[in-house]
Amino acid sequence: MIIQQIVEIINSNQKFLVVAHENPDGDAIGSTLGLALALRDMGKDVVAYNVNSVPAVMCFLPESDFIQACLPDNAFFDVAFVLDAGDVERTALPVKDLCQTMINIDHHPGSTFGDLCFLDTTACATAVLIYRLLLGCQYQLSLPVAKALYLGILSDTGSFRYSSANQESFHVAGELVGMGVDPWETSSHLYESHTPERMRLLGQVLPTLQISSSGRYACVTMTLDALKESGASEEHADGFVNYPRSINGVEVALFFNQIAENLYKISFRSRGSIDVGALAQKLGGGGHHNAAGAKLNGPLDEVKNTVFSLLDQLLS
Structure with missing residues (x-):
């Protein structure tokens, strides 16, 4: 054993x-x-x-x-x-x-x-x-x-x-x-011990909420500018991906986290019907059925389009 x-x-x-x-x-x-x-x-x-x-x-x-x-x-x-x-x-x-x-x-x-x-x-x-x-x-x-x-x-x-x-x-x-x-x-x-920096960062991130036309996936985005303006660090964003997941009807939630110029770390969360681990692997990442991540290079719009296209295929 x-x-x-x-x-x-x-x-x-x-x-x-x-x-x-x-x-x-x-x-x-x-x-x-x-x-x-x-x-x-x-x-x-x-x-x-x-x-x-x-x-x-x-x-x-x-x-x-x-x-x-x-x-x-x-x-x-x-x-x-x-x-x-x-x-x-x-x-x-x-x-x-x-x-x-x-x-x-x-x-x-x-x-x-x-x-x-x-x-x-x-x-x-x-x-x-x-x-x-x-x-x-x-x-x-x-x-x-x-x-x-x-x-x-x-x-x-x-x-x-x-x-x-x-x-x-x-x-x-x-x-x-x-x-x-x-x-x-x-x-x-x-x-329940969050810092003011985290709450200011959350105030910057929540307005970026996007919900797909189907209502089955949603995302929020954090930029380097948001980090700088809030005085926060990356650790303060822990759990932000759960906000879009909490929306009724959303099956997959995403958090786009800018970690450098034209480089984004993407966190995926699933309610269970979609294997986001397999999705992340297609993007060079990995993880569980319900929680996974990957990194992609490129401008934000291109990165989102790449991910959203794969999601649309999975959900079709």
């Missing part, structure tokens, strides 16, 4: 790197912090890394500063855990060159890299897979670890609103609450 193989690797090694994807969401941060703190509790030497800083709304997690954005000089590890990444390149690290053994733990379809791959696309979040692994290690979860994993589950299930919120998600969340996690503390920090 894959969990037992990973447990044996943990037991027989000392130096570990734990890393997740860039622009981390709650599952990336929660999984990274949860596994890293647990490994440290087991007496291991651990570096938790993310190329981007921990989002401000997640800094309430105990020891969130354990996740760092730089590596020690000449760093080399016995084992590197790559979490929730989909593709190792999304870590922005040459992970394979930094370790003897790379272990991929993920729930994204098609995430098959690594010397060892613990992949379960039925899992609601990578945090659940970390929970299973820690049980396999016979590790008694500390409260900081439990809080980190709960954040990952809450975030990736959209507060248990998404179709990914399966029986296991509620069971594990219940176990974590039984260990002392306060659901209100987590949800209030994650959803």
